[in-house]
Amino acid sequence: MSQKLNENFDSKIVVDPFYSASNMAHLRRGIDALDAGNGVEHEIIEDESKAENDD
Template sequence: MSNTNINIRIEESTKRDFESVCKELGMSVTTAFTIFAKKVCREGRIPFDVSIDPFYSSENMDHLRRSVSALDSGNGLDRGLLDDDE
């Protein structure tokens, strides 16, 4: 079986992070993409959910903007972050 090359464009920081994770897992980027490609071919689908994160919905972003505006104008409650012990 002969091999072929695939060229993709990806942000430099994403590439570095991906290479780091692959290295930590003991595999190369080529091996990771090969695993992904074989799974796609075997299952006939992307092997994970691809969806829009509801956090970034227009309603939630509007709510966050209003909350930040209220905090900036001194009319909101800064609740901070909760510790695990609370």
């Protein structure tokens, strides 16, 4: 049965770089820094290129 199920799927495997080991370590370091009180609050930064394209 699993053979039949596998025939229905594309054989390509897509890897999302967001979940790479290096990015997960980077996110953990950022979370640790925020938990330690080392974050800096700032206003929302607008993407000016998007605003220009909305016209």
